Amino acid sequence: MAVALSLFSAKSLTTAATVSPFPDNPKTLILEQCKTIKDLNQIHAHVIKTGYLFNPRVAENLLESSAILLPGSMDYALSIFRVIDEPNPAAYNILIRGFTSKQFPENALMLFRQMREDGVLPDKYTFPCILKACSRLRALEEGEQIHAQIAKFGLGSYGFVQNTLIHMYANCGEVEVARRVFDGMLEKEIITWNAMFAGYTKSGHWEEVVNLFDIMLKSDVEFDEVTLISVLTACGRLGDLELGEWIHEYIEAKNLKGSLNLITSLVDMYAKCGRVDTARKLFDEMPRRDVVAWSAMISGYSQSNQCKQALSLFHEMQRQNVAPNEVTMVSVLSSCAVLGALEMGKWVHSFIKRKRMKLTVTLGTALMDFYAKCGSVEYSIEVFEKMPSKNVLTWTVLIQGLASNGQGRRALEVFSVMQEKEIQPNDVTFIGVLSACSHGGLVEEGRSFFISMSRDFGIEPRIEHYGCMVDILGRAGLIEEAYQFIKNMPIEPNAIVWRTLLASCKVHKNVEIGEKSFHQLVTLGPAHSGDYILMSNVYASVGRWEDALNVRGQMKEKGIKKTPGCSLIELDGMIHEFFAEDSAHPHSKEIYSAIEGIMSRIKLAGYVPNTAEARLDAEEDEKESSVSHHSEKLAIAFGLIRTSPGTTIRISKNLRVCTDCHSATKLISKVFNREIVVRDHNRFHHFREGICSCNDYW
């Protein structure tokens, strides 16, 4: 400021008539040295006093410094604008640009309207800015009107205007119109192509990105790193590893590895194509990593179901003092949800609050989903109520969260509130609604929603919806109806549908339909160990031990191994992974060796673990004790591991928890006086003092 202000010193002012205080390049003197509104105020006061404000160049410079360079100074810019007698297009352009760049696109549009009313002619600089404002607002109608005016003013062939038109149409969801503008252009610059790529990228037309890139290559047009970033993003979404690797080779050959953004796209592409290790290698080799690079790698792990790695990379990011943003936290929370890491996720929540991060729709929804998946549905609701904006995913997560936590009725109430608010449900919402019905035993409601979804909402049921319907009928004991329902399905039933029915047959002891379902599963192949176990258990449920053993024999003959159970347990904020028969975990030895001793305590409490399934397991494999179930072992284990009183033990299992395990959990909660939460296929069972609080009617 020293230089600029010295221009207004008494000495300078006396010579103002001969030496202009605004020499050839006044911009460098005023604009670049105004760092705060206060600086601007001082200059403003001077120019008013000295009458320089009536010099259009002076006014424009002041306007530019306040509207473009300084943050949060649009009011100030407006006050300068208002005293300009007859503002020229340039003055309007500066303000329009200011409003657009400072996230007030509505004001930019209003000012543009005023400009037209005042009879000021927009020029080639006006339109790119005002189109950008339309883009931001997704104001298609306004954009179309402006397009018409562009044609009227004869600026339709101007490159800058056309490029922004492409961007505007694509951003407003009209990619096809954008493409028509693109195709109509005789001279396309790299930016033109990139605008089209960006349009396809924003609207998720990944296929088109790759197709257009193909055309670009064939027509020998040059491309740059911005082009490659868009194409790599598309490769990741499409799983097009071949093209992605080709671009990687090109980057190596042309030595473009210096671009941080480009390497981040490569990391993202490899992670999304399932090559997480390659992604990590590139990530580790980066000379510098910003928050986006870290987020891309963390989400890479999270999306490839390597959630422990995602969290450990997040910890590494913290150690390296890189500040995470909202996007990072979404992937971190989603990993916590998968792992059932309640304590870690709670910490993330407080971190978000402490850092005053914006509760965006995505972040809020991820937070809600995390709480719901960890069995804390009340916290999930609390977040929902605090969210400033919500979308269909937010409502869907709430419905699913309530449904999976045993509050089917409440989930349906939320669904009706959602309709009152005129939020259009989608196919996934209906999966939540139908699972609420299956969970709550609401058969009639389920039937009526199933009909309504296509009739009233135009959503054709997918295989998942049919699966839910089979679950609703099957769980309610309407096995025959469920079977007929499958037979009459207009789409081919898959293994999940038959497995659902088979599971119902076990609960309701229906051997006949159980056998039919099992037969379908074997025919559909490849056989799943769980299917054999289920069928065997159907026989066992009615005391047909020979048949039960026979099925297990078939499984052995075909060489189908039981998938080892894997459980993730969070204890005092640490995630432990336990595999069945695993001796690698530090706690395993102590756990398994102590099982015998614990058994006697359990027996004293009146529990007989030798149910049908355990007995079969024991007969099948001598090594296995009567406490043969993984969850059971874990439950016992956690009776052993010393935790502070009141610690919640959370067991999330990848496999369905059998009723036997449930009884073990119930018992442990009683014997060891612990609250135990079992997550079983996204259903929750909260056990306290031997009582399960959820309304599951298994």
Next chain:
DNA sequence: GTAGGGTTAG
């Protein structure tokens, strides 16, 4: 003076 790019939830 104006235009294009990398990470996110069910």
